[in-house]
Amino acid sequence: MFLFICWRKASKVIERILAISKKEILQLMRDKRMLFVLFVFPVILLAIFGYAINFDVHHVKLYVFDQAKSVESRNIVRMLGSSSYFDIEGYLSKDSEIKGVLDTKKAQCVISFPVDLDKKLNSGQNATVQILIDGVDGNTASLIANYMNSATRAYNNKIIKEFFSKNGIPIYTPISLETIFWFNPELKSTLFLIPGLIAMILVITAVISISLSIVREKERGTIEQIYVSPTKSLELLLGKSIPYSVIGLLISASIIIVSHFMFGLTIKGNILLLLFTTLLFLFAASNLGIFVSSIADSQQVAFQMATLMSLLPSVILSGFIFPIESMPAFIQIITNVTPAKFYVVILRDILLKGVGLESFWPQTIYLLIFALVFLLLATIKNKKAEAQL
Amino acid sequence: MLSIEVNSLSKKFGKFLAVDNVSFNVNKGEVFGFLGANGAGKSTTIRMLCGILEPTSGDAKVGGFSVMNEPDKVKQKIGYMSQKFSLYNDLTVEENINFYGGVYGLFGEKLNERKKWVLKISDLKGKENLITASLPGGIKQRLALGTAVIHNPAIVFLDEPTSGVDPIARRQFWELINDISDRGTTVLVTTHYLEEAEFCNNIILINAGKLIAHGTPATLKKDYLKNKIIEIECDDPVSAMNILSKEPFVDDTSIFGNNIHLSVNEIYNSKTQISDSIKTNNKINIKRIDPIVPTLEDVFIHLLEKGK
Ligand SMILES: Nc1ncnc2c1ncn2[C@@H]1O[C@H](COP(=O)(O)OP(=O)(O)O)[C@@H](O)[C@H]1O
Numbered sequence: 129m130f131l132f133i134c135w136r137k138a139s140k141v142i143e144r145i146l147a148i149s150k151k152e153i154l155q156l157m158r159d160k161r162m163l164f165v166l167f168v169f170p171v172i173l174l175a176i177f178g179y180a181i182n183f184d185v186h187h188v189k190l191y192v193f194d195q196a197k198s199v200e201s202r203n204i205v206r207m208l209g210s211s212s213y214f215d216i217e218g219y220l221s222k223d224s225e226i227k228g229v230l231d232t233k234k235a236q237c238v239i240s241f242p243v244d245l246d247k248k249l250n251s252g253q254n255a256t257v258q259i260l261i262d263g264v265d266g267n268t269a270s271l272i273a274n275y276m277n278s279a280t281r282a283y284n285n286k287i288i289k290e291f292f293s294k295n296g297i298p299i300y301t302p303i304s305l306e307t308i309f310w311f312n313p314e315l316k317s318t319l320f321l322i323p324g325l326i327a328m329i330l331v332i333t334a335v336i337s338i339s340l341s342i343v344r345e346k347e348r349g350t351i352e353q354i355y356v357s358p359t360k361s362l363e364l365l366l367g368k369s370i371p372y373s374v375i376g377l378l379i380s381a382s383i384i385i386v387s388h389f390m391f392g393l394t395i396k397g398n399i400l401l402l403l404f405t406t407l408l409f410l411f412a413a414s415n416l417g418i419f420v421s422s423i424a425d426s427q428q429v430a431f432q433m434a435t436l437m438s439l440l441p442s443v444i445l446s447g448f449i450f451p452i453e454s455m456p457a458f459i460q461i462i463t464n465v466t467p468a469k470f471y472v473v474i475l476r477d478i479l480l481k482g483v484g485l486e487s488f489w490p491q492t493i494y495l496l497i498f499a500l501v502f503l504l505l506a507t508i509k510n511k512k513a514e515a516q517l
Numbered sequence: 518m519l520s521i522e523v524n525s526l527s528k529k530f531g532k533f534l535a536v537d538n539v540s541f542n543v544n545k546g547e548v549f550g551f552l553g554a555n556g557a558g559k560s561t562t563i564r565m566l567c568g569i570l571e572p573t574s575g576d577a578k579v580g581g582f583s584v585m586n587e588p589d590k591v592k593q594k595i596g597y598m599s600q601k602f603s604l605y606n607d608l609t610v611e612e613n614i615n616f617y618g619g620v621y622g623l624f625g626e627k628l629n630e631r632k633k634w635v636l637k638i639s640d641l642k643g644k645e646n647l648i649t650a651s652l653p654g655g656i657k658q659r660l661a662l663g664t665a666v667i668h669n670p671a672i673v674f675l676d677e678p679t680s681g682v683d684p685i686a687r688r689q690f691w692e693l694i695n696d697i698s699d700r701g702t703t704v705l706v707t708t709h710y711l712e713e714a715e716f717c718n719n720i721i722l723i724n725a726g727k728l729i730a731h732g733t734p735a736t737l738k739k740d741y742l743k744n745k746i747i748e749i750e751c752d753d754p755v756s757a758m759n760i761l762s763k764e765p766f767v768d769d770t771s772i773f774g775n776n777i778h779l780s781v782n783e784i785y786n787s788k789t790q791i792s793d794s795i796k797t798n799n800k801i802n803i804k805r806i807d808p809i810v811p812t813l814e815d816v817f818i819h820l821l822e823k824g825k
């Protein structure tokens with residue numbers, strides 16, 4: 129009998145939560161603007177990531193000023209041209225042309241060989257090859273410099289080996305320095321951005337959508353109608369959080385699938401762990417959204433608060449685009465207010481590195497604490513708000 | 518049998534006393550009118566009775582449960598239609614009904630049966646898929662009432678359900694209120710249209726948070742208004758009213774449409790006192806002077822004047 133009463137109570141609770149969730153989805157379906165933000169926005173961002181702000185530099189426009197016109201210089205140029213990083217755009221015949229091709233952006237990089245290249249190399253002397261890089265875009269410039277450095281190192285090794293074997297000395301490399309970008313072998317920055325994109329979409333669905341949808345009911349007075357029914361405020365909040373969390377999960381899954389086909393992303397780690405940490409992040413973000421809704425009285429205020437407290441930090445401060453290590457110390461401390469920062473670390477660990485909880489348990493605990501703190505704040509605030517309704 | 522017992526209920530917002538020590542009872546199955554000007558404290562009182570606003574002091578029993586101690590049990594007994602439009606404008610008629618049905622835990626056959634009833638009383642049969650925003654005002658209010666009582670509550674609170682609705686739709690709405698009350702539901706309805714008070718079994722009038730009158734329409738007219746009411750039809754009623762209000766035989770004056778209503782005391786004995794007063798002071802053309810049966814509005818104006 130007791131069980132029966134419990135079941136009836138529970139089924140009523142579920143019935144009410146379902147009614148709210150269903151209504152929420154119906155309203156979302158008619159809200160063109162929100163639909164656009166949730167479903168079209170990520171697609172656009174993925175496309176931008178894929179093609180526009182590709183942090184990898186491929187097809188660098190290279191001009192060659194070859195004064196040596198020798199075997200070695202041709203070898204080096206052939207080696208550079210055969211990689212996808214450089215496209216040989218043309219050859220220069222005069223020193224004075226260098227400035228011109230760089231200024232007019234015909235070249236991003238010019239390589240200049242000295243007249244005595246082969247002579248110096250053959251006599252065991254050090255030869256200097258000059259690289260001129262268009263430094264306007266610092267990011268690209270340093271990447272080009274890196275490529276050039278590794279290309280030169282590779283070529284040096286080859287020469288040294290040839291030099292030793294020519295003189296009958298067995299080849300022996302005392303230290304070989306091999307930089308392998310472990311979780312992102314080809315330094316594919318696109319892949320590096322996917323976790324940030326997922327965090328951002330989840331923040332939009334959880335924090336922004338949830339806070340707006342609750343505040344809308346406050347603004348229109350329908351929340352009073354709900355509070356007068358047997359519906360508890362927890363049921364209302366669950367009814368609102370569930371559909372947005374599900375939508376957030378679906379969009380994230382789609383991002384991963386699309387990234388698999390577009391950028392070759394594969395989930396290296398445990399999928400269940402991915403799901404669990406994502407749900408934890410959604411829980412934290414939803415609580416932040418609920419907290420915002422308990423403070424804001426209008427949709428406009430809610431939107432501004434939610435953006436300021438969640439979206440902006442998750443884009444700017446989470447290390448999504450700008451590396452945290454290169455920020456001023458003071459800002460680095462502020463980055464800790466956004467759960468996205470920690471979630472991005474977790475996502476990179478699971479998606480790209482394939483490591484487990486042992487390497488991101490501090491972040492996981494942080495998310496849990498964040499979620500509980502905001503749940504508590506929102507509950508306190510809601511209690512007061514209900515008493516004032 | 519009592520549905521609602523209100524005992525010395527008060528509500529303070531900061532230092533402002535919005536509801537001041539109000540007590541009254543509502544019988545089961547009656548239509549109880551709650552009257553007062555804007556800002557009088559009607560909505561605040563109703564919110565406390567619905568268990569969504571905690572009283573500062575005092576208590577009320579609604580459906581047998583204390584709003585102070587058992588607001589959740591109160592919520593099981595009541596329906597509420599708030600002063601703000603309580604439906605979702607971006608949902609269809611049927612989606613709104615389903616939502617409120619769901620929130621009250623109705624589903625399946627029971628929900629369908631109640632849905633039919635709501636569609637019937639709001640004249641929306643066959644129009645279930647219309648977006649609520651597109652409905653005329655009167656229909657929207659009836660649909661809102663239907664959803665507020667979808668779970669067949671014992672008591673329903675209606676907060677200014679007829680404000681901003683045209684007179685014909687208002688009449689239809691009151692018929693609906695009577696239907697609901699005939700089924701045994703207690704209806705507590707607020708309004709600032711004083712003439713609607715005549716449709717109620719019992720009335721209270723509040724002003725600035727204080728209860729100033731209580732009774733049936735008939736007893737209110739008898740008990741609170743000992744004076745006779747004289748209705749005057751004339752040109753320039755405003756000037757005429759200003760002249761008459763200075764006469765010793767006049768207690769209150771008010772304007773009803775194009776007519777003046779005078780509440781006259783025992784010094785008054787005949788129409789000629791009125792016509793003489795107007796003529797000696799001004800050349801206003803008098804068309805008619807008649808004693809009338811006082812309306813509730815006369816009573817309320819008299820009470821509100823006295824309260825000042
Ligand atoms: N939440 C609130 N905070 C402060 N003052 C309020 C609040 N709600 C109502 N009031 C004030 O209480 C008074 C009564 O309001 P209300 O009950 O809405 O009047 P009515 O419904 O009779 O028009 C008004 O002066 C109003 O400004």
Ligand SMILES: [Mg+2]
Pocket residue numbers: 556559560561600676677
């Ligand atoms: Mg009101």
